[in-house]
Amino acid sequence: MAVAGEGDDISKAKGDRAMPGSEWELRMDNTLLMALKKGDARTVERFFSRAAVLSSEVADHALAINLPDADNNIVADGEAGRRTWRGVTEGRKTALHVVATFGHFELAKLICTRDSSFLRARNVAGETPLHCAARAGADQIVSLFISVARQQEDRSWLEAVLRATDREGKTALQAAAEEGHAAAARVLMSADPGLAAIDDGNGVSPLYAAVLSGSLEAVQILIESESPAEGGQQDGTTSASRVAPEASYAGPNGQTALHAAALRHPEIANKLLDWKPTLVEKVDDSGSTFLHYLAATPLEDAVRQLLERDTSTAYLSDCNGFFPIHVAASMGRRAVAIVLITHCNDMDELVDKEGRNFLHIAVQFDEPAIVEFVSRQPLLAKMMNGRDYKGNTPLHLAVKFKNQKIVSLLLGNRRVHHSIINKDGLAPIDLAITQREQGLAGAQGPEDWIIQCLQRTGAVFGPRRLDPLINQKANEPDLKKELKKYESTTQNLIIVSALIATVTFAAAFTMPGGYRADDHQNGGTPTLTRKYAFAAFIISDVLAFLCSIIATTWLMLAGSLATDPSRRVNLILRSGPLILIAVQSMIAAFALSVYVVLAPVSIVIAVVVCVLACPSLLLSDTELWQRLHLERTVKSRLGWSAMNRTRAIFRAVAAYLVVYVVIVVLSLFYFVKH
Structure with missing residues (x-):
């Protein structure tokens, strides 16, 4: 069996990768693995002492030897190779990977002293020991690895160690940023500020990862770290970092780090805006800005702070033509909508690709809170009768989606014109007739209620014959x-x-x-x-x-x-x-x-x-409550004078009491007779 010698570079045969099936890939002893995890220096040093014996090689074949194991038992020559400290785990982690993961500084220092080539060894995920140390937040070990790499005769070693990427294209800096380890990130940025400009294989930058981790300190380190002074390579920095590019803020799907901060960390968002104000104008693949993201949240204070900086982003639309006010309306964010309208007084004029204002959107997405707010604002009265490119008003859409509550809110407002005709020649009541289901339908279903509500409030049909309209669906039974x-x-x-x-x-x-x-x-x-x-x-x-x-x-x-x-x-x-x-x-x-x-x-x-x-x-009795709701809507629009039809409600109550009257009368008759 071939055994690696004490001075062998394990990366040389592997090209910085632990290749499956390689003759250099030795199995790590379980006792050693446990000692490395626990930081048991005594046991680890005992394995190092065996390495001196194993380093004796014959030119063309390995030397077969017997040596005692940790319990002083004789190990057969077939087991000797697997007992070496140079072995790897099932995940192809070397001893240096293990101690870096568990943060054992002294053992890491000891292993680096024995063989610095371990710094470039990779596990099955393509990670180097520096990745493991950075992900564990072991900043002392990170500093140690950088120092060891800097001391190598080959000046490319430092850059190779610092900029090594795993299978997902992540550097050690990104590993530290993902976990929010600011101290480890600071050490890496001091050695190579250019690391902040390297995105992983999915287009995610270290800054984006730091934002997701929620570490404000890590974010500050990435955006505030200064590049080394020009005029020569300084000790402790790579050649690539002499004039380091600006930190990348890229994220997946065209997002920026600011997009990631919108839904999670307002403080980080403010820090990013202070660093690069132009981020507010950056859009993701859907055309959404940072304000689009904020508008979908209940964070009205964050929206207010952003608009106090600059209101221009309130006038940027996404790929669907949605402005931030449309997003707020679709999500029912009443407070956010108020902030937008307060800072930008022409929000009612913004329409999407279909010509819909934000009231249309609120109706479509069933957000009565927005509809109620608009109906109470005289300055927004124009929106109540605004038409989209098909000629539909918000009332048309409310009728189309059979939304009784929103129909009631709109018809209860006298500023709403309930007989506007769209480009199909349909008034809201015409549309309600065509929406009505035929056959077995409830006496007070949403369609019938809406028709009655429109009729009671004085809505009229469009200028067309009524019989084809009414019989349109009746002739097409399913x-x-x-x-x-x-x-x-x-x-x-x-x-x-x-x-x-x-x-x-x-x-x-x-x-x-x-x-x-x-x-x-x-x-x-x-x-x-x-x-x-x-x-x-x-x-x-x-x-x-x-x-x-x-x-x-x-x-x-x-x-x-x-x-x-x-x-x-x-x-x-x-x-x-x-x-x-x-x-x-x-x-x-x-x-x-x-x-x-x-x-x-x-x-x-x-x-x-x-x-x-x-x-x-x-x-x-749902029918009774529907009637009460209907009468309340009529009263809101026409006043108490239109309430003369409430007799229907009293008739319903009287009909309910008839049963009890019959019971009382028959019982009284029986009791008197007997």
Whole structure:
């Protein structure tokens, strides 16, 4: 077996790389590896003493020897090569890589004294020991390696060590910057300021890496370090660093270090701006500036500070034509938008490639906070009716995206013209009609609500015939979609109705208060039959059971393939109110059963249960809340005089109370008769 001698340069045969399968690639002893990691100098020196024996070579073949291991056991000649301190780990790390990684300065010094060629050895990732020391933040070891490289007769050694790159193209300076090790970065920059100008294989600069690490000190070192004075190479510097280029600020995808600082570290961003103010104008591959990045964050103070420096970047658009104000609107950053508008009073005039102002964007991205802010600013009133290149106003877009809240905000503002016609000849109400789904639709779906809201606020159709517009989609039914809708609706409703029928059926045989004993004159009968609340409980339970049974039957017919689709719709629509009555009656039955049991001992609790239970269904009535929302929008635009149609709301409430009135009347009739 060939054994490396004491003075052999391990890099010479490898060309500064640990080549797989090389005859020089020896396996490091596990005992030595553990000693190197722990910094056990005594064990390491014992391995060094063996090297003197292993250095004896024959000209054409290796000398076979036996020598004691760490435990004084004899090692066979086949194991001798693998026991040398020059071996490497599975990751092809040499002893110098290991001690550099763990920051053992004395051992690093000892190994360098033994063989300085280890400085140029590389592990499987292409890293030199200097990379490992820099990444570990071991600035003393970094300084040691530079000093050893400087002492070599070959003057190119220092540059080769300092500027060596790993497989990803990263220098030792970038390794230190990634980890935020300012001290190690300072040592490297002192030796070669030009390192700050070297990007890795992905176009990432050390400065960008330092920003990502969040180390302000490391950033300062990279941007403030001065090059050595011209007029001759100074001791401790490379020839390439005599006139060092300016530090690179490049990042991936065309970003700069300032882009990286936008979302993470405002202090670092300020430091970069002080160093190079022109960074604010640099754009990434998407055309985004630093202000575009800031506008997407809630950092309004950072935006304010930037605009106080220079407002010009507020007028730079990205590849989509988005200005920073558009970005803030799309993200709902109300505070940032206010700062932009305060410092730049013509933000309302900026439009993207489709001619949309930032209010259009806020509507498109469903950001009601921005819409509400604009609607309250008289100076921004022009935006409310601004048209894009297709003639669409923000109201057109709100109708298109079926956004009830934003439609309400816009229509509630009297400055909004609700009948503007776009280039397709459609007013907002025309667009709402075309957006309306045909077939089985909820009575208060978003499309119907928007149409009603537009009609109630006085919106008019465009100058065209109404019948083609209204019948446009009615003549194009999607039968498969409608059938799936029928099946889904039927399944959901029939589960509810069947559940109500089951519960109310069981309740009829589990009477509150229990039954009389068998030895009683009326044995087996409910004990509370003479109470009015009990009679009301029975009526409520029966009403819920009957309505749910009828609804279940109709839904079974609606789910049958033999039933005509038009009849299916009628059956489903008719079963809906019955299920609501059944639910309401079941709630009443629950409240009355609790009242019957608790009233004799605690009338207060009994009444509270009834008060909480009875209006619960009314409070969960989405249709009622939709109507209230509609009336509020109408009132905001037209005033109280337009509220005469609130009778529909009172009718809905009255319809809800009818069920309870029926229960009360029937119960009273039964109680009086018996």
